[in-house]
Amino acid sequence: MSEMMDKPSIPVGISACLLGHKVRYDGGHKRSKYCLNVLSDCFDFVPLCPEVSIGLTTPREPIRLVGSAESPRVVGVKDPSFDVTDKLTAYADEVTASHDQLCGYVLMKGSPSCGMERVKVYHENGLPNEAGRGAYAAQLMKNNPALPVEEEGRLNDPVLRENFITRVFAYYSWKQEVLTNPSLHEVIQFHSRHKYQVMAHNYEAYKQIGKYLAEEAASLPLEDVLDSYILQLMTALTKRANRRTHTNALMHIMGYLKRDIDSETKQDLLEAIDEYRTEKVNLVVPLALLKHYLKRHGSDYIRSQAYLNPYPHELGLRNYI
Incomplete structure (x- = not known):
């Protein structure tokens, strides 16, 4: 794909785990060969991990969406009193202000922070609710309604x-x-x-x-x-x-x-x-x-x-x- 190196290098946000950064809750990553081996020739990827950026450690206790599908809270799986919803939303606002050059965004599927759609949401009693959207992704897309956004898995x-x-x-x-x-x-x-x-x-x-x-x-x-x-x-x-x-x-x-x-x-x-x-x-x-x-x-x-x-x-x- 070296022929594309003289083409515009377009700034595109991406969930950092998709570039191989070990930032997931289990200390691992979700490296995307397509993003790294193909799209990186024309996209200048800007890796962002909202969970690490708001101060969560790696590895860490997993979090999930709880409450209504429209406006769920992001809380700890083991400790529901651990609530990072507001921090994730505030970070999305920060990214909107500081990265206005972005022309697209590739998100991690199923993430309670980055999932674009069909993210599992649970009732307070632990039973599944209707699917929703990750808290960071939801605020980011609300702030940037024209920004092209897609999940890495859907790029297949x-x-x-x-x-x-x-x-x-x-x-x-x-x-x-x-x-x-x-x-x-x-x-x-x-x-x-x-x-x-x-x-x-x-x-x-x-x-x-x-x-x-x-x-x-x-x-x-x-x-x-x-x-x-x-x-x-x-x-x-x-x-x-x-x-x-x-x-x-x-x-x-x-x-x-x-x-x-x-x-x-x-x-x-x-x-x-x-x-x-x-x-x-x-x-x-x-x-x-x-x-x-x-x-x-x-x-x-x-x-x-x-x-x-x-x-x-x-x-x-x-x-x-």
Whole structure:
């Protein structure tokens, strides 16, 4: 993966145990080969362990979530009077303030502090309650609703993996292209480059965001537009694209070639897109063909679409979806 070393090194938070740091309650780690061996070539990981950061030792008494699934307390398994909920929440606030450069976050699955979802919550009597979210993760995500967040275990799913990495690169681009010199013009230009990316994930959001920028944004304070737009965009991209929605985006992009390609080429493209739609090939096949003809015949506008190159091709993510 050395070819990616000249690509942007994007700051992404990560549960320290996933990088092999021995910070877990039992003195061990949960080293992630994918994060270390693949994603570290394009992500500049910032390892964080909320439990160690609030002063807990390694090894230590295990903790768990107790109470309501919506707002559980984080207490000791053996000593329920040992409560670190407020410290974990305060640390999430501290990280939010001190690490505003982060463009994503990879969390440890099932952790009472870092778990993103489906973390075990117990009633006071010890019986299982509905699942919830780790206290640190919950506060971090509340503070940063647009921040791309995913659990390491879910990155084994090709669709979820591609979705997360797409969001991280989009968020990074937003910070680099818009927030360095913010203006409504820059927001509109950014959205123009990401239109088909949004379409592939959420067609309704594609229409709603376009309407917002065309009809409302100009009358609103710029700071409100910046906050609203990026939250709308990242929320839209959180919805997983599928073969039907990708096919729709591919067909729209192909429309920009209709006047410049012959009927035989058009048929080749249509067949490649249909083979993808019917699960005979993966997304990389029609995209490679489409990009070949766009390079020769496409306008600057359509070639600039983030959907065509949302992240370094060396990651090979579209080979599996």
